[in-house]
Amino acid sequence: MKRQGCAGGFASSDAGDLVDRARVHLTACERQMKKDAVSFHSPEEQYDYAISLLNTGFYEDAREQFEAILKKHPTATTPTTAWL
Numbered sequence: 839m840k841r842q843g844c845a846g847g848f849a850s851s852d853a854g855d856l857v858d859r860a861r862v863h864l865t866a867c868e869r870q871m872k873k874d875a876v877s878f879h880s881p882e883e884q885y886d887y888a889i890s891l892l893n894t895g896f897y898e899d900a901r902e903q904f905e906a907i908l909k910k911h912p913t914a915t916t917p918t919t920a921w922l
Contacts, residue, residue: 869899881907881920888917 878884888903904917911920 881911881917885917885920 876887878887884903884907888900888907891897891900891903907917907920908914914920
């Protein structure tokens with residue numbers, strides 16, 4: 839939260855590229871903080887979430903979800919076989 843207040847000050851100034859970079863960094867930090875709050879009841883639910891991330895352009899986050907499915911279910915050959 840302390841960083842958000844600091845970056846918010848930069849975002850309100852007129853410093854061109856610095857403002858853009860600060861906004862991108864702040865957005866990335868906020869997404870990282872929210873990422874820990876996601877929990878799933880089944881591999882299917884996590885797979886659906888990963889697909890929605892792909893559809894919205896969050897490819898790295900989707901890849902992490904697919905890898906997490908495979909890590910939790912090491913006998914699965916693909917994320918879709920984790921719940922079979």
